[in-house]
Amino acid sequence: MDSIVQHFRKEEQPFIENALGWTREVEDTYAPKLTGFLDPREQFIVETIVNNAGLAFDAYGGFRKPERQRLLIYPDYYTPQPDDYQVALFSINYPAKFVTLEHRDILGSLMSLGIDRSKFGDIRLQADAAQFAVVDELKDYLIANFNSIGKSKVRIEQLDFSALLIESMETWTEQLYTVSSLRLDAVVSAIMNSPRQKAVSLIQNDKVKVNHTVRSQQSFELNELDSLSVRGAGRFKILSIEGRTRKDKIRLLIGVLE
Missing domain, CATH: 3.30.1370.160 (Ribosomal Protein S8; Chain: A, domain 1)
Known part of the structure; x- marks a missing residue:
């Protein structure tokens, strides 16, 4: 091990x-x-x-x-x-004519209840509909306490598994990149097709996240299934490390969110 x-x-x-x-x-x-x-x-x-x-x-x-x-x-x-998986699904009823919800608004309000991030699954948004997944043991607590997002009053309703669930609208394409190393600055430079110094600047200015956490060290080493977001450039996933070239560079298969 x-x-x-x-x-x-x-x-x-x-x-x-x-x-x-x-x-x-x-x-x-x-x-x-x-x-x-x-x-x-x-x-x-x-x-x-x-x-x-x-x-x-x-x-x-x-x-x-x-x-x-x-x-x-x-x-x-x-x-x-x-029943082993103990997942509950909820829809959020809110005044959609007057309020626009974003993923971060919903997640922030859920976590403001003092519950760990590991208790919540995906949050899905589509038009004026919003849904989220949560561990089953919290459903009664949320029904009683999750009644606002920001300044807006909301009401949640548990969904059964025959309900129409929001599909992920994300479309990912796969692209092969060649990098000198798995350092964060090297990979960001490659996916943005920009000089290494520009990548370093983005990282040092807290504009790059790895697995939803800001990383400010350009030497941070990436690995398979890491997700990246670069402000102004989009989201990426390292799908696999495909080996090395004859010049000892690393081939990465990266998912790019369109």
Whole structure:
């Protein structure tokens, strides 16, 4: 297991320890373990550790093609049931004629209730409709307490799984890039087709996020399934590291949000 852990970032160590603890719990109790909602990078880490431990896993986020999902870790002889994933879906009723909601508005209001980000899944918006996923155990609390977004009064309503759910409208294309290293400045420079110094300036001015967190160090090293957002340039995902060229440069397959 140490040989796997060393391939991840030092700052990911606390999460890795949690993931190792989840797998040990399943091995010791022979019972399934359900995680909170994980982003794609966290899912990748858990999947790597679970596969190495000889266990099985499955993921569910409520919506079709979700980004954030709960992972169920279980012995290979266990058959998961729909109720195992404990995901609740809600719609938000708000005065759409007078208010325009954005993803950050909804997420900020949910987290202002003092609940950890891992308790919430995807937030979907379309025209005057808004929906979100949450861990099942919080549904009663949210019904009682989630009644405003900013200055606007809202009312949430739980959806059953036959309801019409908002589809992700995101369209990603795949592009192959060649970079000198996995440093953040090198990758940003490549995807923007700009000089390295411009990439450094963007990073140092807090205009680049990795996995939704601002990164101000140009030497920060990226890895597979990291997501990037560059203010003014869009969103990107490192889908896979495709190997090296004859000149020892790294080939990256990157998803670009259109």
